[in-house]
Amino acid sequence: MATTPAPLGELGVPPATARDPRDLLVGYLDWYRDRLLLKTSGLSEAQLTTPVEPLGWSPLGLVRHMTMVERRWIRWGFAAEDVLPHLPGGDESGWGPITESATAALATYRDEVERSRALVAEAALDDQASIGGRFHDPEQAPSLGRILFHLLQEYARHVGQLDVARELIDGTTGE
Numbered sequence: 324m325a326t327t328p329a330p331l332g333e334l335g336v337p338p339a340t341a342r343d344p345r346d347l348l349v350g351y352l353d354w355y356r357d358r359l360l361l362k363t364s365g366l367s368e369a370q371l372t373t374p375v376e377p378l379g380w381s382p383l384g385l386v387r388h389m390t391m392v393e394r395r396w397i398r399w400g401f402a403a404e405d406v407l408p409h410l411p412g413g414d415e416s417g418w419g420p421i422t423e424s425a426t427a428a429l430a431t432y433r434d435e436v437e438r439s440r441a442l443v444a445e446a447a448l449d450d451q452a453s454i455g456g457r458f459h460d461p462e463q464a465p466s467l468g469r470i471l472f473h474l475l476q477e478y479a480r481h482v483g484q485l486d487v488a489r490e491l492i493d494g495t496t497g498e
Contacts, residue, residue, distance in 0.1 A: 345448050348471040355478035356436055359389060362485045363429070366492065372421040375488045382492075383421050383428050385485055390432040392477050395457065396470050397439040401446070403456030443467065 335357065337350035363371060363382050371383040391409055399408040421428070448468035451461070458464040465473075489495045 344468065348448070348468065348475060349443065352471060352475050352478065353440075355475065355482050358482045359386065359432075359478070359485060360429070362482065362489050363425075365495075366425075366489075368425050370492050371425040375491050378484070378488055378491070380488075381421060382485060382488055383425055385481055385488070386432050387421075387428055389478070389481060390428070390435045392474065393432075393435045393439045396474055397442055398435075398456075400457035401452045401467055401470050402442050403453035403458070405456070408457065443471070 336354045337347050341347055341350065363386060366382060372381050374381050374384070387410065394406055395408040398404040398406050446467050448466060448471070450467045452458050452464040452467070452470065454461055454464060486496070
């Protein structure tokens with residue numbers, strides 16, 4: 324079921340008149356994805372890769388985490404693709420020392436988001452996650468709508484944290 328996204332309002336989010344749950348979930352999810360990129364734009368390589376005190380993690384570490392969140396929930400979870408659901412060193416390795424360039428990490432993030440968008444575009448909100456990746460029991464496999472709602476709350480929390488990190492780095496605030 325391929326769908327065309329609803330037009331966004333002037334603030335880049337679904338307009339107040341939006342009623343379709345899919346348009347709301349996908350529209351706000353994309354808004355948060357854009358905010359993540361906006362919050363990292365303009366930072367130097369050192370600012371992106373250096374842990375922010377007192378937080379203890381770098382902005383690029385958060386980007387890497389969200390890359391894996393996208394992969395874990397959409398490709399491995401919903402589509403049951405045979406992909407590594409975390410970085411080679413495990414879930415916590417994304418927050419540790421950054422060994423790749425910011426350009427490479429951001430490109431990987433953008434690629435993962437595009438893969439997620441493509442899979443979501445072909446499915447209905449009530450489609451159940453495929454069995455074989457993250458989920459092995461049909462009784463535990465959530466719907467796409469449930470997964471998108473989970474992603475939305477992940478982004479809301481982490482982009483808020485990134486907002487604090489950016490303010491600590493260079494004083495930049497706001498959307």
